[in-house]
Amino acid sequence: MVGLVASTLHRTIMAGTSLLLGTTGEILTERSGILNLGVEGMMNLGAVAGFIVTVRTGNVLWGIFAALLAGGTAAVFHGILTVYAKANQTVSGLALSMLGVGLAGVLGKPYIGHQLPVRLEQVELPLLSRIPFLGELIFHQDPLFYTGVVLAFGTWFFLRYTRSGIRIRSVGENPKASESQGVPVQRIRFLCTVGGGAFAGLAGAHVALSYSTSWTEGIVAGRGWIVVGLTIFSLWNPLRGMLGAFLFGGIFVTQYILQPIGVPPNLLAMLPYVATLLVLLMDGLRKDQRSLHAPAALGEPYSR
Amino acid sequence: MQLGTVQVSVQWEVRKKQTPLLSVLTLIGALGIGFLWVGFVFVFLGVDPVFALQKIFIGSFGSLYGWKESLTKGIPLFLISSGLCVAYQAKFWNIGAESQLLMGAVCSTWFGLQFGASLSPILGIPLMFFVGFLGGALWGVIPAILKVRFGMNEVISTLMMNYVAAEFVSYLIVGPWKGSTKYGYPYTDDLPKHLLLGTIPGTRIHYVTLVLGIVISMALFILLYRTKFGYEVRVVGESPEAAKYAGIDFFRTSLWIMIISGGVAGMAGVGEVAGIHHHLSYPGNISAGYGFTAIITAWLGKLNPLGSLLSGLFFAGILVGGDAIQISLRLPAATVHIFNGILLFVLLIGNFFLNYRPVVQIRRR
Numbered sequence: 001m002v003g004l005v006a007s008t009l010h011r012t013i014m015a016g017t018s019l020l021l022g023t024t025g026e027i028l029t030e031r032s033g034i035l036n037l038g039v040e041g042m043m044n045l046g047a048v049a050g051f052i053v054t055v056r057t058g059n060v061l062w063g064i065f066a067a068l069l070a071g072g073t074a075a076v077f078h079g080i081l082t083v084y085a086k087a088n089q090t091v092s093g094l095a096l097s098m099l100g101v102g103l104a105g106v107l108g109k110p111y112i113g114h115q116l117p118v119r120l121e122q123v124e125l126p127l128l129s130r131i132p133f134l135g136e137l138i139f140h141q142d143p144l145f146y147t148g149v150v151l152a153f154g155t156w157f158f159l160r161y162t163r164s165g166i167r168i169r170s171v172g173e174n175p176k177a178s179e180s181q182g183v184p185v186q187r188i189r190f191l192c193t194v195g196g197g198a199f200a201g202l203a204g205a206h207v208a209l210s211y212s213t214s215w216t217e218g219i220v221a222g223r224g225w226i227v228v229g230l231t232i233f234s235l236w237n238p239l240r241g242m243l244g245a246f247l248f249g250g251i252f253v254t255q256y257i258l259q260p261i262g263v264p265p266n267l268l269a270m271l272p273y274v275a276t277l278l279v280l281l282m283d284g285l286r287k288d289q290r291s292l293h294a295p296a297a298l299g300e301p302y303s304r
Numbered sequence: 305m306q307l308g309t310v311q312v313s314v315q316w317e318v319r320k321k322q323t324p325l326l327s328v329l330t331l332i333g334a335l336g337i338g339f340l341w342v343g344f345v346f347v348f349l350g351v352d353p354v355f356a357l358q359k360i361f362i363g364s365f366g367s368l369y370g371w372k373e374s375l376t377k378g379i380p381l382f383l384i385s386s387g388l389c390v391a392y393q394a395k396f397w398n399i400g401a402e403s404q405l406l407m408g409a410v411c412s413t414w415f416g417l418q419f420g421a422s423l424s425p426i427l428g429i430p431l432m433f434f435v436g437f438l439g440g441a442l443w444g445v446i447p448a449i450l451k452v453r454f455g456m457n458e459v460i461s462t463l464m465m466n467y468v469a470a471e472f473v474s475y476l477i478v479g480p481w482k483g484s485t486k487y488g489y490p491y492t493d494d495l496p497k498h499l500l501l502g503t504i505p506g507t508r509i510h511y512v513t514l515v516l517g518i519v520i521s522m523a524l525f526i527l528l529y530r531t532k533f534g535y536e537v538r539v540v541g542e543s544p545e546a547a548k549y550a551g552i553d554f555f556r557t558s559l560w561i562m563i564i565s566g567g568v569a570g571m572a573g574v575g576e577v578a579g580i581h582h583h584l585s586y587p588g589n590i591s592a593g594y595g596f597t598a599i600i601t602a603w604l605g606k607l608n609p610l611g612s613l614l615s616g617l618f619f620a621g622i623l624v625g626g627d628a629i630q631i632s633l634r635l636p637a638a639t640v641h642i643f644n645g646i647l648l649f650v651l652l653i654g655n656f657f658l659n660y661r662p663v664v665q666i667r668r669r
Contacts, residue, residue, distance in 0.1 A: 037459060041645070077649065081649070081652055081653065081656075085652070085653065085656040086656065086659075087652040087653070087655065087656060088652065088655075090397050090459060091603065091648065091652060092649070092652055094399065094459075094599065094648065095644075095645045095646075095648035095649045095652065096645065096649075097645075098596065098641045098642075098644045098645035098648065099641070099642060099644075099645025099646060099649070100645070101638065101641050102638045102639065102640070102641025102642035102643075102644070102645055103345075103638075103642055104638070105636050105637070105638020105639075105641065106349060106635065106636050106638050106639055106642060109636040109638075217636075217638075222463075222464075222467050225460060225463045225464065228457075228459075228460055229460045229464070232457060232460070264475055264478075264479055266471045266472070266474045266475035266478070266479070267471065267475055269471045270467070270468045270471045270472070273464040273465075273467040273468050273471075274464075274468060276460065276464050277450075277456075277461060277464050277465075280450075280454075280456045280457075280460065280461070281450065281454055281456065283456075284450070284453075284454025284455045284456050285454065
């Protein structure tokens with residue numbers, strides 16, 4: 001019984017890792033005032049780049065690096081359009097998602113059903129992994145999980161306590177005032193967008209290199225959109241984002257637990273999407289808190 | 305930028321007014337650059353771009369067969385994108401037309417199979433469209449309520465509902481609605497013969513829906529530009545603050561916007577079921593990405609329902625041409641998403657040049 005609980009929780013954490021990486025990235029981007037709805041596209045690109053490069057080189061590290069690069073490069077497009085050309089952020093993000101999903105579908109086609117030659121292995125952290133129960137659960141995961149946790153804590157600390165973090169937040173709250181204080185609004189927004197994209201690329205890599213080890217069409221399956229939802233749920237706080245990511249990891253796992261009981265698989269497959277709606281609905285019931293946390297200038301192009 | 309002793313600087317200035325000529329030129333320029341990019345993608349995929357683009361246009365507007373198919377695929381686009389024009393003018397980002405179409409298909413299939421046998425076509429077909437409209441409208445109104453009452457971002461809610469509806473349709477066709485006459489295939493039974501929509505002989509053009517699409521586009525044009533409601537929609541889009549001061553009921557307006565936008569998408573679903581497939585099948589077959597493509601056709605038509613008729617036909621041609629090259633060049637179905645993404649990007653870039661003009665200053669040191 002303990003074994004079953006442990007393996008379920010272990011799987012929950014695995015399922016939540018890509019959401020954690022993506023959400024942390026989107027929080028970084030949105031804190032600077034840029035809404036990037038292209039997460040689904042960037043995760044798709046990260047997944048396909050990671051998978052193909054890993055297959056070609058036989059080295060997962062190169063795959064992860066490629067995913068990072070793919071996500072970041074995709075975000076450059078969004079950054080140029082929304083930050084410098086002041087394009088509509090919603091439409092630009094949608095375009096990025098379409099492009100990413102399309103490119104991943106086309107580039108990944110020859111690899112459908114292929115197995116990875118090497119997968120992202122789980123690493124036992126010395127000593128820590130020997131803690132009973134918890135050790136097996138948290139300290140026996142793949143490196144991207146550790147990266148995700150470190151990035152989430154790091155982003156939280158960075159945004160809250162460092163000078164650059166405060167500048168990022170000020171740009172997202174009141175770009176005009178920040179500019180008058182000599183803060184380079186556009187450069188900061190651009191960098192945060194690209195950084196967030198790189199995180200999303202990593203998230204895609206986790207889906208393709210660890211969570212699943214063979215390529216299937218539509219492998220990301222809307223996780224990017226769930227990330228956008230989780231970012232709102234997180235109230236733009238990376239630590240709350242972590243909570244949300246693993247909560248949703250649990251919902252993904254619940255699907256597999258309920259299947260043998262006889263619930264139709266199509267209805268179970270709705271769970272993460274319905275849960276996103278419910279979570280945002282509950283958030284909406286406390287309007288006052290929301291307005292305190294959403295970056296005030298989110299989604300609005302800034303021109304001098 | 306420095307060139308020798310000369311310093312060149314470029315400033316972007318907001319254009320005070322946009323002439324129609326400039327609009328047309330930027331549109332043509334944007335599409336030209338877009339197809340250039342698409343060409344690069346083909347090169348990247350190892351396909352001769354000239355050959356591929358030729359195939360697309362011959363496959364769509366270069367032959368009688370292509371025209372017939374383009375009009376067929378244009379029908380859902382006309383309906384959906386003219387509805388999206390209304391939503392997007394109010395800056396209500398309805399990304400859920402895909403599932404609003406599906407829910408229209410689901411409801412009309414249910415109605416047709418349940419009551420169709422005893423209804424005459426004169427009564428049954430309009431009722432089917434009405435039920436389909438209701439299905440799409442109800443599915444569309446939910447995100448409107450969630451947005452206005454609970455502050456939920458409509459992009460996310462409509463997208464999540466796309467996934468939910470697609471799984472729901474899959475559940476129906478493999479589960480409770482699986483047809484008894486379909487030899488185990490995951491389809492519902494066919495609708496009664498007399499409720500199927502007539503087609504122009506030799507084509508798949510179900511003319512009832514085609515006429516509906518054109519008439520509804522015109523009606524929505526009048527609604528948007530000649531009525532008080534249309535004015536309110538545009539004010540809400542341009543400045544929610546101003547709308548508040550003008551006493552416009554944001555909740556009521558949003559509901560109506562989504563009833564219209566979701567409802568016409570639902571009607572497109574009726575057309576697909578009763579005119580093309582004759583039964584409900586896999587969600588990917590029924591909605592076939594029309595809901596997403598319509599986002600671009602609405603945008604390309606400058607959010608004007610009449611403009612979206614033109615852009616809808618143009619994009620239907622690209623879809624048909626895309627099918628042609630998918631078959632002859634063995635490209636996967638996702639290729640169309642790449643076109644869509646690229647074209648949406650270049651349209652945005654075109655918008656920038658429409659809104660700003662470069663002021664080049666050359667200074668001698």
